[in-house]
Amino acid sequence: MINKLNRRKELRAELLERRRQLALQHxxxxxxxxxxVRAWLETQEDVFLVGFYTPIHCEPDLLPALSAWVSRKSARGLALPVVGRGKSMTYCLWRPGEELVEDVFHTKVPRVKRQAFPDLVIAPCVxxxxxxxxxxxxxxxFDRMLENPASRPKTLAVxxxxxxxxxxxxxxxxxxxxxWVATELGVRPVSGRSGPDQYR
Structure with a gap:
């Protein structure tokens, strides 16, 4: 177990540095x-509320694209994750321009907490x-939030x-x-939805 944890820790550090270099150089x-992500969302007719994230550690910034997606239809909205006791995570409604405050993980969360249940959750990956x-x-x-299949939203890793x-x-x-997984090559369905190397 210790060896597996150490390998994960080393891999995490390597990939974080790789991501940092990519963000700086490209x-x-x-x-x-x-x-x-924005273009793909336009094809998801049953997605109205998207849970996303405020970027840290050189994560891709989706806010401009998601703001553009929201602006096209009044029924669309955004939500941000808020981590509570025991590292439990919920989402709260947020509109572009509303005040954000820093939480214990140094991410930005809505100052006014209005709990929400996204149709789609977008999560950054190392x-x-x-x-x-x-x-x-x-x-x-994220694993704790998604562990109940009955209430699990669609999920997109970035x-x-x-x-x-x-x-x-x-x-x-x-x-x-x-x-699904989104990279700079496109959005790819996974988990048996289609072939692992099919982007669209």
Missing amino acids: PELGARLAEH GFTSQGFRLGYGAGC AYEACRADGLFEPAAHDIPFD
């Missing part, structure tokens, strides 16, 4: 990724596999293609695969 990749498993920061917040980690880590028993 900012156009993040913009391209965000545009793919690394990902073709089967939709994501390597995060190790807190397990990462750079260079952070694809097939064969580099084994999913833990509690890891829950995401439905």
Whole structure:
């Protein structure tokens, strides 16, 4: 177990540095990724409320693209994650321009807390596999939020293609695969939805 945890820790550090270099040297990749997400969302007719994130550690910034998506139809909205006691995570409604405050994880959360239940949750990844498993920061917040199949929203993992980690880590028993993965190449369905290398 210790060896597996150490390998994950080393892989996480390597991929974080890889992501940092990509973000600094090729900012156009993040913009391209965000545009793919916006275009893909336009095809999801049953998605009206999107849970996303405020970027830290050089994560791709989706806010401009998601703001554009929201502005096209009044029924659309956004929500941001708020982590509570025991690292439990819920989402709260947020509109572009509303005040944000910093939480204990140094992410930005809505100052006014209005709980929401997104149709789609977008999560940043340190690394990902073709089967939709994501390597995060190790807190397990997303896995705990998604563990109830009855209330589970659609899920989209976001990462750079260079952070694809097939064969580099084994999913833990509690890891829950995401439905789609978005990179600068496009949005790919996973978890048996179609072939692992089909982007659109």
